[in-house]
Amino acid sequence: MERAIVHMDLDTFFVSCERRNNSQLNGIPLIIGGGDRGVVASCSYEARKFGVRSAMPIRMALRLCPDAKVIRGDHEMYSNLSHLVTEIIQNKVPVMEKASIDEFYLDLSGMDKFFGCYQWTEEIAASILKETGLPISFALSANKTVSKIGTGEAKPGRMEIKLQEIKPFLDPLSVKKIPMVGDKTFQLLSRVGIRTIHTLSEMPLLVLQQMIGENGRELWKKANGIDENPVIPYSERKSISTERTFTSDTMDIVELKRLLAGMAEQLAYQLRKEKWLTSTVAVKIRYANFDTETKQCKVAYTSADHTLSRVALDLFNKAYTRRMRLRLIGLRFTGLVHGNHQMNLFEDTEEQMSLYQTMDYLKNRFGSDAVGRASGFDFGK
Incomplete structure (x- = not known):
């Protein structure tokens, strides 16, 4: 049976939470984070156009986007809304994994015989928006890696990557799009001319293992659109x-x-x-x-x-x-x-x-x- 794995990610979650409670924040560059010596926790798409990114020092962000409004943030509100979204999804799908406060994996394998998986996911996203006021992006594909990369490419929006479309979808993308590739791994790969997923996928596995170490095999598999990792049912530690x-x-x-x-x-x-x-x-x-x-x-x-x-x-x-x-x-x-x-x-x-x-x-x-x-x-x- 072909797997149907969805990755869902709340769009600019902290920003969306603040805008949900204050419509005057809509459409303006918005930064959520600490004080002058703090860093950006989240920022709106309007601020991102100026080069503002998460974890960037607030002072640098304001130099790039001086008209941005900075808000300290409401931790309790974000947590409560995250719990609400979690409950909505749990009530509608057979298996859900909560990957972070604002992203989720859904395993809908076999559900297409009753209801189209993509349409079902669209209805879940619509329910979340209706009940919480929070927009959410998603991608549907055959495994967790491809669906997560898909969400990143679709945001803000949604997409489906069918099995035969996985390689054409992944090949032209930067290797940095693979979730397990950090800055150090990217720099190492770049030094030997590996900058796209297509180039990485054609590397001999043995050579890659010698370069990267024990993670080389896993990285090669992800570059080839292979990921057998299951969606782990969510349970919150107390x-x-x-x-x-x-x-x-x-x-x-x-x-x-x-x-x-x-x-x-x-x-x-x-x-x-x-x-x-x-x-x-x-x-x-x-x-x-x-x-x-x-x-x-x-x-x-x-x-x-x-x-x-x-x-x-x-x-x-x-x-x-x-x-x-x-x-x-x-x-x-x-x-x-x-x-x-x-x-x-x-x-x-x-x-x-x-x-x-x-x-x-x-x-x-x-x-x-x-x-x-x-x-x-x-x-x-």
Whole structure:
């Protein structure tokens, strides 16, 4: 049976959410992001015409498009609308994967015998627009890779790439259109003259593996329109946590705060690695007499450990009110949304983004304890 895989992507999601609530923002260059030292979280198509892009420093974006209106953004509204879109899609399709806060994969394989898959997807998109006011683009094809590339080419709009059309569709496109190709891989391929998907698809597999490594085979398959990866049914993780029970009860405040900061860093790294963002932080302490105190608070969606560590330490100060020894300390992040670093762009500076990318690269390569913030290390041992 021929697979029918749809990729759906909400158009300029944060911008569309703001325009949904304020029609005066329609048609003007709009930037969603942090302050003067922050970066662009999202921007309208009007701003993109001037060269503005996500993750670009706000100051640079305003130099390119000085008439743009900058809005800080409403994290809670974006999350609520994302959940609403998720529910609409889940109620209409047999299998749905939520790839991020604003994009989805649908497996409609076999549904064409009852209802045309493309027409069905159009009706889902129409329902989303009617019920939420949010426009959404999509592409239908035989696998996830081709449908995702198709959505990128169609935005804002929609398209279908049939099985016999896959190679003619992919061949002239830049290799950067393949989802797994980042800047470093693109530069490596460009140096040997591989700039289009067609050229990449004709590379001997062995040569490509020698150049790229273990990802060479997967890259070659994607260039040839081959992708067997399934659509993974969506289920949202509820929480992520850790705790430490001491062998000897302690009231060493410096050590307790160092431990808590280290917990926050490790959990934040796990969030980023698994592409989660948290909206609630909770700290638990247990006294030597087994009395337990828990304090929690809401935060803007994030996976940044400098933010989460600061909040955790504030909660610890509120929870630890007795001059008694502690036998346990714990940290939990809840209210998770499955997404990527995009939401963090509201609070990150360019320097912070570069720092996290470097730290995560080192942790991924050498282990989660390979590098960390000084506040999380015990230099006395």
